[in-house]
Every structure is written in structure tokens, then in C-alpha cells.
Amino acid sequence: MKAIVISRLGGPEVLEVRDMPEPAAGAGQVLVQVEAGGLNFADFMTASGGYPGTPKPPLIAGREFCGVTPSDGRRVMGYMQWAAFAERVAASTQLLWPVPQAWSAEEGAAFPVNYFTAYCAYWKAGLLTPAKAARPRVLIHAAAGGVGTAAVQIGKLLGMEMYGTSSSDEKLTRVAELGLQHGINYKHHDYEEVIRDLTHGEGVDAVFEMLGGEHTNKSARCLRDFGRVVVYGAATGEKSTLDPRLLYAKGGSVHGLWLTYLSANRELMSEAWKQLSAWTSQGHLHPVIGQVFSMAKAADAYRLLGEGKNFGKVVLQIS
Ligand SMILES: NC(=O)c1ccc[n+]([C@@H]2O[C@H](COP(=O)([O-])OP(=O)(O)OC[C@H]3O[C@@H](n4cnc5c(N)ncnc54)[C@H](OP(=O)(O)O)[C@@H]3O)[C@@H](O)[C@H]2O)c1
Numbered sequence: 001m002k003a004i005v006i007s008r009l010g011g012p013e014v015l016e017v018r019d020m021p022e023p024a025a026g027a028g029q030v031l032v033q034v035e036a037g038g039l040n041f042a043d044f045m046t047a048s049g050g051y052p053g054t055p056k057p058p059l060i061a062g063r064e065f066c067g068v069t070p071s072d073g074r075r076v077m078g079y080m081q082w083a084a085f086a087e088r089v090a091a092s093t094q095l096l097w098p099v100p101q102a103w104s105a106e107e108g109a110a111f112p113v114n115y116f117t118a119y120c121a122y123w124k125a126g127l128l129t130p131a132k133a134a135r136p137r138v139l140i141h142a143a144a145g146g147v148g149t150a151a152v153q154i155g156k157l158l159g160m161e162m163y164g165t166s167s168s169d170e171k172l173t174r175v176a177e178l179g180l181q182h183g184i185n186y187k188h189h190d191y192e193e194v195i196r197d198l199t200h201g202e203g204v205d206a207v208f209e210m211l212g213g214e215h216t217n218k219s220a221r222c223l224r225d226f227g228r229v230v231v232y233g234a235a236t237g238e239k240s241t242l243d244p245r246l247l248y249a250k251g252g253s254v255h256g257l258w259l260t261y262l263s264a265n266r267e268l269m270s271e272a273w274k275q276l277s278a279w280t281s282q283g284h285l286h287p288v289i290g291q292v293f294s295m296a297k298a299a300d301a302y303r304l305l306g307e308g309k310n311f312g313k314v315v316l317q318i319s
Contacts, residue, residue, distance in 0.1 A: 034087055078097070078112065141215070146314075153285055231256055
């Protein structure tokens with residue numbers, strides 16, 4: 001079968017389409033004929049050697065996919081740690097979900113990581129069942145990205161007042177159409193100052209922080225009393241710095257989120273799917289696909305994501 005292989009550690013140039021051995025489904029697994037794969041920032045980091053727990057190359061890239069189970073023709077979307085960008089995968093039945101009717105394979109492939117991560121961010125922020133009295137405020141970094149657009153769609157359903165950052169006015173205009181009320185172009189404005197002004201000095205209830213470096217402290221400074229920073233990435237490539245004194249000040253807290261780890265928690269994943277599938281069946285969630293690439297152009301897809309030029313999800317067609 002054909003697969004996208006990380007031939008050695010490095011940039012997008014290390015990706016190769018190769019013939020690889022067919023996978024065999026083990027206990028608790030099922031074979032899936034893959035049609036599309038969703039590209040994640042984690043895939044970019046895996047190729048360059050910066051993602052924890054990944055085997056050494058050569059290995060098949062990819063952590064989410066959409067396809068059909070040949071045994072019974074079910075359309076499914078799934079999540080794994082690597083080996084998703086191949087014509088066939090052996091997928092865990094625990095991390096495989098039915099594709100909502102009328103969704104394309106590309107939309108299915110754009111769902112698992114973004115929506116489970118965004119759901120878990122609201123869960124970690126304690127905002128899934130917000131108090132009725134006040135409209136909770138959330139600051140979403142990279143609001144125009146894969147997880148970001150999912151967080152905006154979910155935030156709209158939860159009744160959030162949302163503030164989102166991006167490097168581009170054009171991207172912010174498109175996220176506004178998804179329900180983002182306050183777009184902040186961080187190339188032109190300091191988001192900390194904007195949050196202070198827009199919230200009359202009060203701050204936000206939660207920040208979804210995936211930038212790392214100085215942004216964890218800056219995000220903590222955006223909190224209101226008892227607010228939470230949910231840290232879940234370091235797209236700047238810089239290790240987070242955190243001054244705990246910022247948390248003492250307002251009784252704030254910092255929470256970690258890693259889907260790789262949380263996906264092993266059956267109760268949490270099943271609760272998340274119960275809510276996410278209800279929203280999708282009511283037509284409320286729509287994976288945002290920015291760009292679609294063929295397998296042969298996988299390196300271009302990685303490049304686009306690494307340069308932060310994507311809008312929503314970058315998807316690979318697997319065939
Ligand atoms: N912990 C978890 O379980 C988990 C799960 C999924 C994703 N993540 C993390 O969440 C983040 C977003 O992932 P994603 O796959 O949805 O990617 P993405 O948001 O679609 O793409 C990354 C975006 O980050 C923004 N960005 C800001 N500073 C950047 C920089 N220095 N370099 C590159 N991009 C920068 C860019 O948007 P603008 O140009 O609009 O600023 C870019 O489009 C990543 O850090 C990823 O590792 C974590």
C-alpha cells in the first residue's frame with residue numbers, strides 16, 4: 001500500500017510516498033481503507049523530531065483519518081498516534097467514530113483532533129456548564145487554526161464571549177463568520193492590552209494557550225479572578241515560562257491538556273463524543289477546511305502549516 005513516510009528527521013523535505021507493508025488488525029482494532037488524513041501541528045513536530053513518544057524514522061506519518069471499514073462498509077473517522085497517512089490503517093475501535101451523514105471524507109478527517117481538543121479545553125477551563133448569570137469570556141489563540149476554529153464553533157454553542165488572536169485580518173474576518181466576536185491581530189496590537197481594554201480591566205475566564213514562550217505569562221495576565229490558562233502546545237517552538245506570582249494575584253490556575261494522554265480515558269472520550277455527536281447531528285459543527293493536498297504534495301501541506309499560512313484544517317487526500 002502507499003503511505004506518507006517520514007524518512008528521517010527534518011523539515012517537510014523528509015516526507016516520501018513509499019510502498020509499505022499492509023497493517024494487520026490486532027485485538028481491539030479494525031482495518032480501515034483511508035480516503036483522507038487531517039494534518040496537525042503535531043505531525044509537523046513529529047517529522048522534525050520534536051514530538052514526545054514517537055518512534056524513530058522511518059515511520060508512517062499522520063494521526064487522524066477518514067475512510068471506510070471494508071468488512072461492513074461503515075464510514076468512519078479515527079485518531080491514532082502515527083501511521084494514519086496510508087491507504088490502510090489498523091485502527092483502535094475505541095478511537096473510531098461514525099462520520100456524520102453528508103460529510104465528505106475531508107471533513108471527517110478534519111474532525112477528531114480539533115474537536116476533541118477544543119471540547120477538552122472547555123472542560124479543563126470548567127466552562128462546559130457555565131454559570132447562567134454572566135457570559136463567560138475566553139481568549140482563543142490561533143483562532144483561525146484547526147483547533148482554534150473548532151473552539152470558536154463550540155464556544156458559540158456554549159454562549160461564550162470570545163476573543164481570538166491571529167496574524168492576519170483576512171483570517172480574522174473569516175473566523176468572525178464562525179462566531180468570533182473580538183478578533184485581535186497580534187501583528188498590530190498587543191493582545192494583553194486589547195483584552196484589558198475590551199473587558200474594562202477585568203480579564204477573561206479562560207485562555208486557550210498553544211504558543212509557549214512568553215505567551216503563558218502574557219495569557220495569565222489576561223485572566224480575571226479565578227480564571228484558568230489551558231496550556232496545550234508551543235507553536236512558537238519556545239518552552240513556556242510561567243511566573244506563579246501571576247496566579248496568586250487573581251486566584252488563577254494553569255491546566256495542561258494533551259489529547260494523546262486524555263484519549264486513553266474512555267469515560268472522558270465517551271462523554272465528549274456524546275456532546276460532539278449531538279451537536280453535529282443538529283448541524284451545529286462544521287469542520288473548517290482551508291486547503292486540500294494530494295499525497296504527492298504532502299511536503300507542501302506541511303510547509304504551509306509550519307509557516308502558519310493555513311486557515312482551519314489542512315487535509316491530505318489518500319489515494
Ligand atoms: N495538546 C494537545 O492535545 C493538542 C492537540 C491539538 C493541537 N495542539 C497544539 O495546538 C496548536 C494548534 O494546532 P493546530 O494543528 O490546530 O494548528 P493550527 O492552529 O491550524 O496552526 C498553527 C497556527 O498557529 C499560529 N501561530 C502563531 N504563532 C506561530 C508560530 N510562531 N509558528 C507557527 N504558527 C504560529 C498560526 O496562526 P495565525 O497566523 O493565525 O496566528 C498558525 O496557523 C499547536 O501548538 C499544536 O501543537 C495540541
